[in-house]
Amino acid sequence: MQQIINFLIRYKIFLLYLFLLFVSFIFTFQSHSYHQSKFLNSANYFSGNIYEFFDNTTSYFGLREENESLLQENERLRHQLYNKKTNLSDIPAPIDSLEKNYSLVRGRVIKNSFSDLRNYITINKGRKDSIEQDMGVITAKGILGIIENTSEGFATVQSILNEKSNINAKIKNSNHFGSLVWDTKNYNTVQLVDIPRLVPLTIGDTIVTGAMSSIFPENIPIGTIKKFDLDKSKSFYYIDVSLFNDMTNLKNVYIIKNLHRQEILELQEETLSNDQ
Amino acid sequence: MINSSFFINILRFTLLILVQVLVFNRLNFFGYINPMVYVLFIYWYPIKENRTSFILTSFLLGFFIDIFSDTLALNAAATVSIAYLRPAIMRFVFGVNYEFQSFKLNSTTKAQQFTFLALLIVIHHVIYFTLEIFSIANILLIIQKTLTIGLASIILCLLFSSLFSTKKE
CATH class of the missing domain: 2.40.10.340 (Rod shape-determining protein MreC, domain 1)
Structure with missing residues (x-):
């Protein structure tokens, strides 16, 4: 018993260090896999x-x-x-909830x-x-x-510039959808993956949010196609999308x-x- | 005597956090370089103080930076590590001298001060970016970030430490 106590006293600094390191690792790794830490965020x-x-x-x-x-x-x-086909006065007055x-x-x-x-x-x-x-x-x-x-x-807000971000997106005026991810390289560009290769693409096409998401309404603009290529499996496109938003401002x-x-x-x- | 150094440390603690999160985290030089100047707290912290409280304060410092910048507990892990390693680094840089009562950081040579600061920053950044990126496949990215951001941190820390030098002529 005496020896255990001596041991603890002698290595108390090291044990304290290990403990604190362990605490920070717990905070770090629990949120690598799931949502950002409940306690450690700037929304307090x-x-x-x-x-x-x-x-x-x-x-x-x-x-x-x-x-x-x-x-x-x-x-x-x-x-x-003003350019809507219906008249302004045609809109039903109170919108039902x-x-x-x-x-x-x-x-x-x-x-x-x-x-x-x-x-x-x-x-x-x-x-x-x-x-x-x-x-x-x-x-x-x-x-x-x-x-x-x-x-x-x-x-x-988990920004689209986050390696954990994954948002349903599609090519405007079509229903081919894929996932919007970020390769962490450039803050002006995100990537659209899982678009099948049979879809006709042109550089400059607009990418919008898809209808599969229960978070965003359909057809919110995201960006335009900057560059596209087939991925490793050769059956899907890997598309670089340059964002409409200036994420720095x-x-x-x-x-x-x-x-x-x-x-x-x-x-x-x-x-x-x-x-x- | 205890009080004055205690208050100076509290003031440093608060000011370094505010300067870090409100100024340097928004710098984004070349798009990604945000120097970490709060490492200076570890550099400036009195040598003779109790080690337990030093490690705890360093942990808290990193923890607050983490809360502000939404970086999980990466800063806390990196900061507590350099706080723990500081005596070993000092022994390496200054030799056994630093254990004497009369030892003062100001009385050492510029080269020694620079090595000490650079070692602290490099170790801090290596731990920080290894944990942030956390994949061997991206080891080049870890090295690149450590070198570029580390260099920026060293330059700014040197400027700060000469600006707020306590040396009386």
């Missing part, structure tokens, strides 16, 4: 508020650009609205990163704005990521909630369990 009261304070002071410098991009978005939306599929919340990016392998963005909307895990996040130009963790007032975002997501997931679960 403390870091969220510091980031928001900093953002409030620096955001004035970009107001003119921000204004310009919002005006452009408005212009585009108005263009769509049963007919609504998606609801939107606006938010602001308070922390952005794009130089790591697993990039996360922090936004200033959280549980009190009814933001939950697995909601989609987009900007006026295109897709951005998926909500990963939330706190009372903040949320972290993000400010205003929209968070999309699919109001039927719960129902879709339950139905899929039920179908799977019936199969077995």
Whole structure:
């Protein structure tokens, strides 16, 4: 007994070091395989508020650009609205809640990163704005990521520039879909995989989100084809997509909630369990 | 006496975290170079202090950086490792001298200070990027990131340490 205690005292520094290293490994590896750590993320009261304070002071410098991009978005939306086939007055007055599929919340990016392998963005909307895990996040130009963790007032977004990211996407005006992943090399380019080789492709084609996802609505722009090649199996394409979004300069975002997501997931679960 | 060094350390701790997450994590020089200047805390920490509290503080430092930058616990693991290895590195760089009471970092030569800082940063970065990338297949990427970002960190840390040098003329 005496010897054990002596041993512990003599190596207490080393044991402390091993313990702390072990703790950090647990935090690191549990989230390599699954979602980002529940505790270690910047969507907490403390870091969220510091980031928001900093953002409030620096955001004035970009107001003119921000204004310009919002005006452009408005212009585009108005263009769509006025050129619709139906008249404005034909739109049924109050939209029934049963007919609504998606609801939107606006938010602001308070922390952005794009130089790591697993990039996360922090936004200033959280549980009190009814933001939950697995909601989609987009900007006026295109897709951005998926909500990963939330706190009372903040949320972290798993950016599409994250090696764990995997989003259903397709070629515009066709129904050939694949998965959107990131090879961690370049923050302007993501990769679309699993598109069969029989699909006709041209450089410059637009890639949009697919209908298979219960997170994003269909046809949200992602980017254009930069380069494509067959993958190792020679039966699927490996497509480099250059993004519409400038991932280094993000400010205003929209968070999309699919109001039927719960129902879709339950139905899929039920179908799977019936199969077995 | 204890209080003054205690407060200086708390101040350093807070300022280094804020500078790291609000300034250097957003630098993105060449698209990916974000120097890690908070390693200076390990470099500056008093030599005679209790080792247990030193390791615990270093762990907390890395932990806070992790919380801010959404990097799991990579910074915590790397920082606690260099904090643990610091005495061994010091013995390697300064010889047995550093165990004497009169030893001061300022009284050593510039080359020794540089080697000490560079070793701390290189070990820190190797551990950090190995854990971040975590695949032997990408060993070139690990080496490339360690070298480029390590170089940037060394340059900035040297600038900072000469800027805030405590040496009185």
